[in-house]
Amino acid sequence: MSEVDPPEFTASSVPRIRRYSLILALLHTFLIGGSALWSFFHYQEEMAGIAFTEARAYFNRDLALRKWGSTHGGVYVPVTSRTPPNPFLSHVPERDISSPSGRRLTLMNPAYMVRQLNEDFSQNYGIGGHITSLRPLRPENAPDPWEKTALEKFENGITEFHQFTEIDGKPYLRLMKPILVEKPCLKCHAQQGYALGDIRGGVGVSLPMTILNEYRLHNQRASLLGHALIWLCGLLGLFFSRGKLIRYEAARIGAEVRLKESEARHRLIVENQADLILKCDADWQITFASPSCLSTFPWHQEELLGKNFFALVHKDDQERIRASLQEVFVPPHLATHEEQIQTARGWRWFHWSAKAYTDEQGKVRKIVSVGRDITQRKNLEAEREKLIAELTHALEKVKVLSGMLPICASCKKIRDDKGYWQQIETYIHAHSDATFTHGICPDCAQKELDKLERYKI
Numbered sequence: 001m002s003e004v005d006p007p008e009f010t011a012s013s014v015p016r017i018r019r020y021s022l023i024l025a026l027l028h029t030f031l032i033g034g035s036a037l038w039s040f041f042h043y044q045e046e047m048a049g050i051a052f053t054e055a056r057a058y059f060n061r062d063l064a065l066r067k068w069g070s071t072h073g074g075v076y077v078p079v080t081s082r083t084p085p086n087p088f089l090s091h092v093p094e095r096d097i098s099s100p101s102g103r104r105l106t107l108m109n110p111a112y113m114v115r116q117l118n119e120d121f122s123q124n125y126g127i128g129g130h131i132t133s134l135r136p137l138r139p140e141n142a143p144d145p146w147e148k149t150a151l152e153k154f155e156n157g158i159t160e161f162h163q164f165t166e167i168d169g170k171p172y173l174r175l176m177k178p179i180l181v182e183k184p185c186l187k188c189h190a191q192q193g194y195a196l197g198d199i200r201g202g203v204g205v206s207l208p209m210t211i212l213n214e215y216r217l218h219n220q221r222a223s224l225l226g227h228a229l230i231w232l233c234g235l236l237g238l239f240f241s242r243g244k245l246i247r248y249e250a251a252r253i254g255a256e257v258r259l260k261e262s263e264a265r266h267r268l269i270v271e272n273q274a275d276l277i278l279k280c281d282a283d284w285q286i287t288f289a290s291p292s293c294l295s296t297f298p299w300h301q302e303e304l305l306g307k308n309f310f311a312l313v314h315k316d317d318q319e320r321i322r323a324s325l326q327e328v329f330v331p332p333h334l335a336t337h338e339e340q341i342q343t344a345r346g347w348r349w350f351h352w353s354a355k356a357y358t359d360e361q362g363k364v365r366k367i368v369s370v371g372r373d374i375t376q377r378k379n380l381e382a383e384r385e386k387l388i389a390e391l392t393h394a395l396e397k398v399k400v401l402s403g404m405l406p407i408c409a410s411c412k413k414i415r416d417d418k419g420y421w422q423q424i425e426t427y428i429h430a431h432s433d434a435t436f437t438h439g440i441c442p443d444c445a446q447k448e449l450d451k452l453e454r455y456k457i
Contacts, residue, residue: 013249021242028234036227040220047209047216048173052162055175055205058121062114062129062203063179069110070182076105086112088137111141114203126208131179133201146174147204154178154199167206171213176204276350276371282364284309284325296373298344309369314340314347328356329364338374349378 069075076097077083085106089095095107108116111131118129132143134151143151150161162175181198276296279288289297289304297304297312313321317339327335333356340347354369405427406415413421425436440448 013253014246017242017245017249021238025235025238028238029231032227032231032234036224039223039227043216043219043223046219047212048164051173051207051209051212052175055162055173055207058127058129058205058207059175059177059203062118062131062205063177065117066110066114066179066203067182069108069113074107074109075113077108079104079106083108083116111138115141128206130204130206131201132204136201141201147176147202150176150204151178151199151202154202164209171209173207173209174204175207176202178202276369278309278369278371280309280367280369282367284367287366296343298342312341314342316340325354328354328367333358333364341371348373348375350374 079085079096083106085096086109089107089109092107097105097107099105114129114131118131122128130141130147132141132147132151134143134148136142146163146165150158153161160175160177162173164171164173166172167174179200179202181196181200183196276293277288277290278286278293280286286305286307286309289301293304294301299307310318310322321337321339324337325335327333335354336352337354338349338351341350350371351374352369352371354367356364356367359365407413407424408421412424414424414427415421416427422430429435
């Protein structure tokens with residue numbers, strides 16, 4: 001099988017990826033929703049913090065002005081329709097005086113000063129202030145229900161009272177702090193029975209929240225919109241990533257299947273390979289041996305692994321083989337060599353092909369060698385060489401007659417190189433390893449018998 005099995009892939013990997021994608025989407029939604037919720041309340045708290053800071057600043061301003069006026073015993077100002085003499089200070093000596101030019105002046109106590117300042121500030125900026133007490137000298141300073149609640153809490157030890165509420169249907173932050181009786185205050189309020197340190201009343205600040213609420217809503221909307229965009233982009237990213245991951249998973253599983261098939265084929269080849277396969281590190285320590293090696297060498301796998309390759313080589317071949325194998329450390333990292341190797345059947349000849357594999361820096365990391373038993377070939381070569389040597393030795397002893405030989409047509413003698421005539425058997429014996437024995441053929445025997453008959457009487 002060279003392709004991924006689609007049913008198996010669909011039944012296992014895709015649902016798992018979809019399940020994980022859904023979990024990530026829910027987690028993404030939870031995180032973005034939590035962040036948006038935190039941002040929503042953060043802007044609300046930020047708006048409240050700004051409002052409290054601003055309200056306390058106005059309170060501190062009024063308190064500082066009141067203390068300044070109390071320290072100086074009040075301020076003389078010209079009498080006008082808006083600033084008539086304070087009837088509640090009639091018991092104060094020199095409430096009304098005249099300047100050297102005859103201009104009529106009246107004393108403004110701190111409460112009078114702060115009240116007018118708050119009226120002007122409220123008309124110009126919308127921020128109201130009010131001095132009140134449970135026992136006011138001036139009826140207009142009587143507390144409303146909210147202020148009365150605050151003053152009663154001050155009597156119980158509360159040092160500040162605030163609340164987001166509405167005035168005439170508009171949102172306001174109302175804040176009030178108590179005013180303690182100090183020594184300059186007794187000039188006007190001693191007749192009411194106050195002593196030093198008593199709670200004289202409170203100064204309240206009414207801060208309009210319309211602008212701050214608009215600022216808060218603007219930031220909250222922008223934050224929610226930003227979170228929504230991030231949430232949407234995250235979901236789109238998860239969607240596209242899921243598709244890419246499914247494709248990657250398909251490719252990975254296909255690669256795994258192909259790798260397993262390749263490994264199976266490789267294992268089948270290696271396990272059934274008659275040739276020897278050894279894998280060594282750069283120091284020639286054996287790290288892998290094929291099954292054919294285990295049936296060839298006289299060692300078990302545990303003994304063979306870790307053994308140096310040269311420990312297998314015959315001592316007469318080691319120096320030559322070490323020099324030959326240096327070729328694997330230089331490009332193209334190939335070497336072939338033949339040597340005697342110790343086997344379970346004794347020393348046998350093997351032909352090896354070695355190839356080195358390098359890392360990214362070009363350093364040799366492993367060497368794979370494939371060996372084949374060539375003992376039979378070596379024996380045949382030795383026999384052939386022996387036969388050739390024997391034939392050569394035999395040929396060296398053979399004398400060959402060649403060329404034209406001058407021979408007598410009558411007596412059949414042969415003339416040698418020196419011009420002497422020799423019997424034919426003498427010449428051949430001298431120029432070859434042939435020897436002669438003498439006999440008589442039937443024809444010559446008949447001729448000789450005829451001669452003997454003629455000479456008989």
